[in-house]
Amino acid sequence: MKPANNYTFLIADDHSIVRQGISLLIKELFFNAKIYQAGNFKDTLSIIKETKIDLLVLDINFPDGNSLSIIPETKAIQPEVKILIFSAYDEDIYALRYLNAGASGYLNKGSSEDEMKNALRSIILSGKYITQNIKDRILDSYISKKPINPLEQLSNREIEVARLLIKGYGNMEIAETLNVKKTTVSTFKNRIFEKLEINNLADLIDFFNLYS
């Protein structure tokens, strides 16, 4: 049985400054924590394969692995690992999706250090961290099921495609990235445009600037 505050962390983020900041906070909370770092998704998986990790702090904006599927992929290797998503994207649109996919918490990069500390402590000690805001949204969506943010209408896969589109990816690149056929991408693009009642990329970009 290991000592009460002897936990193992893995910080996965492509910005070393960010890793440094998080690392510092963890050390403040758990003074003899063991902290690993990874700058991309590939390294993240390597470490997960070799080492028992208590909490993975995961940026979801990696160039090499940017979808919801990274959560099941990670848990497939080490099912007990807790995952705290640490994202620059708007909580309102993404948090629920990631929690549903198996994350233990979702934190926006704009959060204060105190919130980060709460999240770390909360997940380590009680297994999850859910902000009041997210709780409210869960309730809302349970009761009314009316999306306030038009982007919430999009399915997970549609959001993935939309994000790649606004990055400037062409259909073929997206098809390769997601391992589907390019006609499939076209179909998704159509559905996205229909749902948002738009018909070109410029408007899609507008939408994302406005709502996320």
Added chain:
Amino acid sequence: MKPANNYTFLIADDHSIVRQGISLLIKELFFNAKIYQAGNFKDTLSIIKETKIDLLVLDINFPDGNSLSIIPETKAIQPEVKILIFSAYDEDIYALRYLNAGASGYLNKGSSEDEMKNALRSIILSGKYITQNIKDRILDSYISKKPINPLEQLSNREIEVARLLIKGYGNMEIAETLNVKKTTVSTFKNRIFEKLEINNLADLIDFFNLYS
């Protein structure tokens, strides 16, 4: 005359974790540095107004002030302040513009801690930090005499086409609007993309948001 390592810093970034990380690095380099922090552009200006700052580490991705103009605005208040841009955007596209606007250095968020330290030290001690890559580009732009605002490179017709493109018009619509053939539009689109060194509409939209 103040002691040699008694400098004053202001870290402006909307992510507190990032501020924390940078703060730590500064303290390692300048052990009795005075460090201020701001989470948005408004607060940044407030602090600049009240306090003499030696070096401002500035994220250019603020929700409330995201354009080149933040540099002249800052320098208008405190002309001697040095500014290190710390951006998630690609150096190749943005660094020169910010340096031209009056920044003393440009650092990508993906940079290592060592690079960050070099940049901090270099600006404090010698007034500027310019990577070899950026030096090369300055030389290039000096030789080829390309204008500061890349959009100025575009001919009138090219600007017309570009404007329609960022409105979301397709090649055919543009062809009809301008009474030319659609292949002509394609040719223009190509020339625009070549001149701006981009290859998709999303980047074009970025360009216009930044430079107009």
Added chain:
DNA sequence: AACAAGTGTAGAATTGCTTCTACAATTAAT
């Protein structure tokens, strides 16, 4: 005045994208 570079235009061939249709697997609704 001569030459180079940039501008506005377009065709043929190729490549990329959309539309329409379809279907199995979920998920929601009655």
Added chain:
DNA sequence: ATTAATTGTAGAAGCAATTCTACACTTGTT
């Protein structure tokens, strides 16, 4: 429990966009 809608996927055919090439006309350079 049954029906309806949504989601993830894709093929065939058609339409749109790109590439490469070309050429006359303007502007800039020496």
